Amino acid sequence: MQLNKLFSAVMLFGMYSLLSAALFVSLDAVDVALTEASVGAGIATILMLGALxxxxxxQRQISWKRRxxxxxxxxxxxxxLLYGLSDLPVFGDPAAPAFKHVYPRYAFESPHEIGIPNMVTSVLASYRGYDTLGEVTVIFTAAVAVATLMGHGSDTRSFSGEGMEHHLILRINAKLLLPMILLFALYVQFHGDYGPGGGFQAGVIFAAGFILYGLVFGMSTIREVAPPKIIRILCAAGLGLYLLVGLCGMLLGGNFLDYNVLAHHPVHGQHIGIMLIELGVGTTVAASMIGLFYAYAEHEHRQ
Amino acid sequence: MIDFGNIIYWVVVFLMMTGLYLVLASGNLIKKVVGLNIFQSSVFILYISLGKIAGGTAPIFAEGIERYANPLPHVLILTAIVVGVATTAVALALAVRIYAVYGSVEEADIEKQEVDAD
Incomplete structure (x- = not known):
């Protein structure tokens, strides 16, 4: 199948993402599925369409000499690689190396040690909080890089509103969906300790709500709701909050990102630490994704 | 011998090679980015399938459940997905800037203009 229009390739990629989210559910990775569904089928497809x-x-036909x-x-x-597959453990084998070493602690001790049922959140925000700090920094850096490459849009210039407001069905559906998307994002953010979810997923869903609003009601409207200046500040503020929580641990006599010292009881300290960390992650991710959307949506106007 | 229990690993290799082929064969920079994304998602599926445990459930603590999937690969991959979309945005931004300078995102056109300029 040779797709000459890149548009079809991008749309197929969006559907592929949604299907892989379904695969992640069947592999018991519900947090990953939630992320893939909101990122792959939502934000990534929009960014690729923006780039197109x-x-x-x-695209040009590829010659046989190259193919x-x-x-x-x-x-x-x-x-x-197929030859190498024979060395991999059998799929789902409980005796596989992946279920030795740190796994017993994460799976059986974290509900008591950290005090929250969702082990993915425990590992993400507490046991491997240092890794997550690195990931959030990468997202922040990427948002800065895109703003540098494409321009972050002027703060004062007004844009001719060219949304899709004249489409009645789109407009009414967007208005109906928006509050539910934002409410769901908040639920995913603050219920991430008990069910699938957390700062990464919530940030992306929140941003998806704003992007829908911007697409339907035009850039000038969304800029009034979420001014680019505020978005830029929030993008850095989330990462700052993360670092601050880490430093608080040090000031109170623990290690960097050690939440046990944040309250009298270690489990309470973990709760406070994880909630603040997830808030920082959610803020940076949401602001970065909205910032990326601004960069792509406004680039055309500036030329 | 094809072991059907391990068929998910075959799917991973097939997806990985599809992505690699797109990156190698395609001269269009945006198509290359799509290829890289498919390659990346095959790695995601590999990690998640290694964390799956037979007869287990999602790694959220509940009374009476003894077997949970390994939460560590889930953490690594869910952050990698969000990092992946951010880095994809950087790659696409570079493609947009290349288009602004060369008027094309085809490697052959860009190379030709570079040779002509010398």
Whole structure:
């Protein structure tokens, strides 16, 4: 199948993301599925469509001279990888190396040690909080990089509102959906300790709500609701909150990102620490995604 | 011998090679980014499938459940998905800037203009 219009390739990629989210549910990875569904089928597809609208929808036919070596290399590497598969543990084997070492502590001690049922949140925000700090920094850096490459949009200039307000069905559906999307984002943010969810998913869902609003009601309207200046500040503020919680642990006599010292009882300290960390993650992720959308949506106007 | 219990690993290799082929064969920069994303998602599926335990359930504590999937790969991958979309945005921004300078996102056109300029 040769897709000459890149548009179809991008739309197929969005559907592929949604399907892989379903696969993650069947593999018991509900947190991952929630992330993949909101990121892959929502934000990533919008960004790719934005890039297409700023470049071109057409692509050139690929010559056989180029396809043949690529196919040969791919098949050769594929065969080697399939040969290597024989060394992997059997799918779902409880004796596999993945279920030794740190796994028993995460799976059986974290509900008592950290005090929250969702082990993914415990590992993300507490046991491996230092890793997560790195990931949030990467997202922040990427948002800064895109703003540097594309321009972050002027704060004063007004944009001609060219949303899709004249589409009655779109407008009414968007108005009906918006409060529910934002409410669901808040639920995912603050219920992440007990069910699937957390700062990453909530941030993306929150941003998706804003992007829907911007697409339907036009850029000038969304800029009044969420001014780019505020978004830029929030993007840094989330990461700052994360670092501050880490430093608080140090000031109170513990290690960096040690929440046990934040309250009299270690489990209470963990609760406070995880809630603040997730809030920082959610803020940075939501602001970064909205900032990325601004960069792509406003680039065209500035040329 | 094809072991059907491990068929998910075959799917991972197939997706990985699809992504690699797109990156190698395609001359269009945006198509290459799509290829990289497919490659990336195959790694996600590999990690999550290694965390699956037979007869287990999602890693959320509940009374009377003895077996949970490994939460560690879930953490690594859910952050990687969000990081992935942010880095994809950087790659696409570079493609947009390249288009602004060269008027094309095809490698062949860009190379030709570079050769002509020398």
């Amino acid at each position: 609208s700023l470049t071109t929808n057409r 043949l070596p690529a196919a040969l290399v791919t098949v050769a590497i594929g065969v080697l």
